[in-house]
Amino acid sequence: MSAPVFQLSGVSKSYNSVPALASCNLTIPAQRTTVLIGESGSGKSTLLRMMLGLVRPDDGRVLFQGSQLSDDNILALRRRMGYGIQGGGLFPHLTAAENVCLMAKYLRWPRSKIDAQLSELVQLTQFPMEGLAHYPSELSGGQAQRVSLMRALMLGPEVILLDEPLGALDPVTRFELQSELKRVFNKVGKTVVMVTHDMGEAAFFGHRLVILRHGRILQEGTIEELINAPADPYITRFIQAQRSPLDALRAADP
Amino acid sequence: MKIAYLAVLTGWTTAYGAMRVEVGSKAFTESVILGELLTQTLVAAGVPTEHRRQLGGTKILWAALLNGEIDVYPEYTGTIAQELFSGAGLRGDEAIRQALAARGVKMTASLGFNNTYAIGMRAEVAERLGIVRISDLTSHPELKIGFSNEFTDRNDGWPLLRDRYQLPQRDVRGIDHDLAYRALESGAIQVMDLYSTDAEIRYYRLRVLEDDRHVFPEYNAVALYREDLGRRWPDAVAAISRLEGRIRPEEMIALNARVKLDRVQESRAASEFLSQKLGIHGAGTEETVVDRLWRNLREHLFLVTVSLIAAIAVALPLGVLCARFPRLGQVVLGAVGVIQTIPSLALLVFLIPLLGIGARPSIVALFLYSLLPIVGNTASGLRNIAIEVRESAEALGLPRGARLQLIELPMASPSILAGIKTSAVINVGTATLGALIGAGGFGQPILTGIRLNDVPLILQGAVPAAALALVVQGLFEVAERVLVPRGLRLRPSSQ
Numbered sequence: 190m191s192a193p194v195f196q197l198s199g200v201s202k203s204y205n206s207v208p209a210l211a212s213c214n215l216t217i218p219a220q221r222t223t224v225l226i227g228e229s230g231s232g233k234s235t236l237l238r239m240m241l242g243l244v245r246p247d248d249g250r251v252l253f254q255g256s257q258l259s260d261d262n263i264l265a266l267r268r269r270m271g272y273g274i275q276g277g278g279l280f281p282h283l284t285a286a287e288n289v290c291l292m293a294k295y296l297r298w299p300r301s302k303i304d305a306q307l308s309e310l311v312q313l314t315q316f317p318m319e320g321l322a323h324y325p326s327e328l329s330g331g332q333a334q335r336v337s338l339m340r341a342l343m344l345g346p347e348v349i350l351l352d353e354p355l356g357a358l359d360p361v362t363r364f365e366l367q368s369e370l371k372r373v374f375n376k377v378g379k380t381v382v383m384v385t386h387d388m389g390e391a392a393f394f395g396h397r398l399v400i401l402r403h404g405r406i407l408q409e410g411t412i413e414e415l416i417n418a419p420a421d422p423y424i425t426r427f428i429q430a431q432r433s434p435l436d437a438l439r440a441a442d443p
Numbered sequence: 444m445k446i447a448y449l450a451v452l453t454g455w456t457t458a459y460g461a462m463r464v465e466v467g468s469k470a471f472t473e474s475v476i477l478g479e480l481l482t483q484t485l486v487a488a489g490v491p492t493e494h495r496r497q498l499g500g501t502k503i504l505w506a507a508l509l510n511g512e513i514d515v516y517p518e519y520t521g522t523i524a525q526e527l528f529s530g531a532g533l534r535g536d537e538a539i540r541q542a543l544a545a546r547g548v549k550m551t552a553s554l555g556f557n558n559t560y561a562i563g564m565r566a567e568v569a570e571r572l573g574i575v576r577i578s579d580l581t582s583h584p585e586l587k588i589g590f591s592n593e594f595t596d597r598n599d600g601w602p603l604l605r606d607r608y609q610l611p612q613r614d615v616r617g618i619d620h621d622l623a624y625r626a627l628e629s630g631a632i633q634v635m636d637l638y639s640t641d642a643e644i645r646y647y648r649l650r651v652l653e654d655d656r657h658v659f660p661e662y663n664a665v666a667l668y669r670e671d672l673g674r675r676w677p678d679a680v681a682a683i684s685r686l687e688g689r690i691r692p693e694e695m696i697a698l699n700a701r702v703k704l705d706r707v708q709e710s711r712a713a714s715e716f717l718s719q720k721l722g723i724h725g726a727g728t729e730e731t732v733v734d735r736l737w738r739n740l741r742e743h744l745f746l747v748t749v750s751l752i753a754a755i756a757v758a759l760p761l762g763v764l765c766a767r768f769p770r771l772g773q774v775v776l777g778a779v780g781v782i783q784t785i786p787s788l789a790l791l792v793f794l795i796p797l798l799g800i801g802a803r804p805s806i807v808a809l810f811l812y813s814l815l816p817i818v819g820n821t822a823s824g825l826r827n828i829a830i831e832v833r834e835s836a837e838a839l840g841l842p843r844g845a846r847l848q849l850i851e852l853p854m855a856s857p858s859i860l861a862g863i864k865t866s867a868v869i870n871v872g873t874a875t876l877g878a879l880i881g882a883g884g885f886g887q888p889i890l891t892g893i894r895l896n897d898v899p900l901i902l903q904g905a906v907p908a909a910a911l912a913l914v915v916q917g918l919f920e921v922a923e924r925v926l927v928p929r930g931l932r933l934r935p936s937s938q
Contacts, residue, residue: 264841272839274831291841327933
């Protein structure tokens with residue numbers, strides 16, 4: 190087994206003396222999808238943003254590929270990570286293609302290399318070619334999410350960090366994009382860390398699930414482990430807090 | 444930094460000023476005519492001379508003379524004794540000369556007439572009420588009085604008059620001298636202050652009340668000039684002296700009437716007088732309307748452009764700092780907000796001791812007024828960028844400078860441009876006040892038009908200034924189309 194991608198040890202964070210994370214230890218293994226799951230305010234987003242250095246821990250340390258995040262190396266390290274966020278976080282004044290290629294252009298990649306990478310990503314995400322010239326305000330939610338994913342993948346990152354990537358989508362688009370996203374993850378074989386509050390989505394994507402509550406990690410493991418050996422009654426409650434439209438059918442059927 | 448900047452400006456002034464003689468004049472017709480007489484006499488003597496006309500009141504001219512902004516200006520002995528050296532109790536020309544010498548200033552002999560303050564009423568009203576002397580006013584407390592602001596405030600004006608004559612009138616208001624004639628004509632006021640050489644005395648058929656207690660001191664017209672003038676321009680002092688004793692009171696009234704009633708330009712009235720009286724020919728230059736409009740436009744654009752560019756250069760980085768450090772932002776926005784509340788005329792007067800007269804203090808004032816809209820709009824434009832967009836840029840590994848340049852400033856550009864547009868349009872309007880301190884621009888015909896009650900002349904300044912504001916507004920709308928990224932101009936899709 191290869192070395193872990195992230196190692197967070199004893200990280201804490203408070204906002205105006207309200208604790209958001211309390212002394213968490215977490216290891217993100219390579220080439221697996223780890224899902225951080227919990228209700229709003231559980232600290233899952235803070236944990237993800239800490240891996241990007243967007244949030245600086247009050248205590249503890251964050252290692253990426255063995256290097257501790259610091260002011261000196263953060264820019265270089267971020268370029269080895271891909272980040273996507275709910276709604277896409279696209280730059281509204283740039284076209285889809287400009288959004289995707291911004292960083293490569295900034296790093297002065299040769300034109301041919303940029304074009305090759307872009308067309309590969311368009312194929313991978315099945316983004317319509319003509320949509321590349323469109324501005325974010327002209328894209329549908331699903332298309333914006335694909336652009337966001339392409340942007341995250343452009344530099345060939347070692348890890349993809351996604352914060353509720355499908356959060357703002359309607360259910361059908363979301364359902365379809367979940368399958369596509371999983372297909373892309375399998376194809377590129379990268380380490381993925383994803384934040385979601387949806388247990389179904391977490392079970393669908395995650396090799397490993399990390400459940401957080403009130404800024405603490407309650408348990409981490411496979412979905413089977415969480416179901417069969419919950420460390421806390423809350424975990425069972427959280428897993429079962431799902432409703433299927435089929436429930437209604439079953440209830441009506443004697 | 445600021446001090447170095449001022450030092451450079453001051454050095455520039457000194458070097459620039461040495462190339463010619465600067466004549467100043469106050470913002471009333473007789474002073475402008477006298478300034479023109481001095482200028483043309485100097486030019487005729489081969490001294491390169493510039494007339495900086497209608498520069499406001501006594502304090503501004505005196506400060507400008509001491510600063511070396513101007514070299515010569517026409518003044519009155521009464522004003523020197525009562526206003527410039529108030530409290531010193533100067534009596535007689537010799538005492539005045541000594542006081543002036545201590546400040547490095549010299550004075551010519553009288554130019555030939557005494558333009559003292561006087562109190563006037565319409566002849567028929569005075570006749571009806573039986574008023575001949577100022578002391579007769581004590582028995583008519585109901586009379587409404589309109590005095591020029593300067594007369595109301597200065598020590599040798601209304602306060603002295605009221606005390607000596609024990610005048611009972613309570614309805615005393617400040618009013619522009621040239622408007623006071625029309626207020627008198629319409630009956631809004633019955634008593635006003637006059638200058639004894641005013642052209643209007645005859646025109647409006649006024650009675651000048653006898654100063655029976657001899658309150659008003661002598662106001663002999665003289666020229667004040669800097670001691671160093673003779674060293675820098677040996678011919679200049681002799682040229683100025685040629686005017687000593689040459690202008691009789693009735694000639695001054697006629698000159699004033701030529702300009703105010705016959706609508707002849709001061710330069711022409713002065714050159715007519717000089718050729719008839721002193722045999723000096725061809726020194727006066729007359730400007731056509733088109734020439735003047737063109738000059739005013741260039742002056743106006745100069746003021747607006749320089750101040751706006753400087754304001755953008757300072758306010759944009761300030762706005763960025765305000766957005767990044769909200770605490771500092773509150774302080775900065777508070778400070779530029781306070782600047783905005785200073786009345787423009789007051790700000791101009793504050794700036795004169797630092798920067799002298801002319802374009803520089805005007806540009807600095809316009810610069811200061813331009814800061815708030817640009818700083819405010821830059822800061823709010825940056826602050827309104829959604830957090831997920833800002834963090835997406837950060838997460839890409841873009842350094843701070845690149846994020847600002849590639850993401851944040853383009854996204855804030857509609858707001859920033861709107862701020863610059865606001866500043867530019869306000870600037871075009873405010874720049875008209877620059878004429879009060881010799882910066883020229885479209886304010887100059889407005890000021891002269893008000894002084895001469897010449898509505899077409901006022902319009903020659905007001906209409907182009909308004910048109911210029913519209914043009915500036917239009918240019919910015921074009922600029923928005925070019926500068927604001929297309930993606931920000933699209934309507935958000937409803938998809």
